[in-house]
Amino acid sequence: MSALIMDGTSVATSALAETAERVRDFTARVGRPPVLATVLVGDDPASHTYVRMKRSRCARVGIGSRSVELPATTTTAELVGLLAELSGDPAVDGILLQHPVPGHVDERAAFEAIAPHKDVDGVTTRSFAAMAFGLPGFASCTPGGILRLLDAYDVPLPGRRAVVVGRSPILGKPVALLLLARDATVTCCHSKTADLAEVVREADVVVAAVGRPELVRGEWVKPGAVVVDAGYNPGNVGDVEHATARERAGLITPVPGGVGPMTIALLLEQTARAAEANAGLA
Numbered sequence: 001m002s003a004l005i006m007d008g009t010s011v012a013t014s015a016l017a018e019t020a021e022r023v024r025d026f027t028a029r030v031g032r033p034p035v036l037a038t039v040l041v042g043d044d045p046a047s048h049t050y051v052r053m054k055r056s057r058c059a060r061v062g063i064g065s066r067s068v069e070l071p072a073t074t075t076t077a078e079l080v081g082l083l084a085e086l087s088g089d090p091a092v093d094g095i096l097l098q099h100p101v102p103g104h105v106d107e108r109a110a111f112e113a114i115a116p117h118k119d120v121d122g123v124t125t126r127s128f129a130a131m132a133f134g135l136p137g138f139a140s141c142t143p144g145g146i147l148r149l150l151d152a153y154d155v156p157l158p159g160r161r162a163v164v165v166g167r168s169p170i171l172g173k174p175v176a177l178l179l180l181a182r183d184a185t186v187t188c189c190h191s192k193t194a195d196l197a198e199v200v201r202e203a204d205v206v207v208a209a210v211g212r213p214e215l216v217r218g219e220w221v222k223p224g225a226v227v228v229d230a231g232y233n234p235g236n237v238g239d240v241e242h243a244t245a246r247e248r249a250g251l252i253t254p255v256p257g258g259v260g261p262m263t264i265a266l267l268l269e270q271t272a273r274a275a276e277a278n279a280g281l282a
């Protein structure tokens with residue numbers, strides 16, 4: 001058997017078309033497009049590439065973007081100051097602080113400086129809490145994008161065993177909570193998990209979100225399981241070993257062309273929603 005591929009590029013393209021329409025309406029009514037501010041600290045080449053992709057996708061749907069690039073020597077106080085300024089700037093609707101920031105910067109403090117109504121990337125404690133309680137708010141983009149993709153392929157979740165590998169605050173932990181909210185029976189694994197292979201073998205749905213190339217081996221995949229590879233590692237290598245996983249899974253996301261495009265689609269949709277709310281339209 002060979003898995004059906006979950007085509008994130010194609011699902012994201014439809015989502016972007018809907019966002020483009022929203023953006024056209026917004027621009028006609030408000031007289032300016034929604035604006036996303038992207039903030040990048042340091043000179044990690046992969047982060048530059050991701051931010052460039054996000055900005056070019058903004059341009060494609062008619063969202064304006066403002067790019068702020070800060071040196072690797074930026075202090076926590078400087079970054080917090082900048083984010084507070086963007087939070088108070090009426091010309092900015094959404095703010096994305098690209099993760100990771102240099103090690104000496106307190107990333108949590110920086111995320112918390114983003115005003116909740118502009119947190120289109122869903123990284124603040126307020127957004128996390130809203131997501132965890134099932135209240136309206138902005139989802140963390142990769143987890144939200146993963147759920148959209150599962151829905152686009154009608155993956156049943158109630159009562160199914162979901163195993164999330166990874167527990168980061170903007171990926172593993174929120175995706176585990178979203179799956180729980182959809183009535184999956186969720187196990188969240190991490191570096192201290194004993195017998196990871198045995199846990200993954202139980203999964204009807206596996207979400208790999210650790211950032212370790214090919215950590216999840218294809219032979220761990222239960223035949224017919226749904227495999228979501230949310231890993232982003234250098235060279236477009238995911239967290240799943242795909243050659244074998246593809247032979248065993250029922251559905252699998254490719255890398256590239258799976259979760260990545262969905263992440264960006266959600267970011268832009270949430271930017272359009274933020275702009276509508278900030279302009280009093282929603």
Ligand SMILES: Nc1nc(=O)c2c([nH]1)NC[C@@H]1CN(c3ccc(C(=O)N[C@@H](CCC(=O)O)C(=O)O)cc3)C=[N+]21
Binds near residue numbers: 050097099236263
């Ligand atoms: N605050 C924050 N929010 C994020 O959402 C965030 C972040 N920080 N830091 C880095 C990761 C990474 N990330 C990706 C988004 C899209 C692709 C994507 O679209 N990739 C293409 C491939 C691109 C290529 O060809 O290189 C694909 O998968 O098809 C990848 C990675 C968002 N991230």
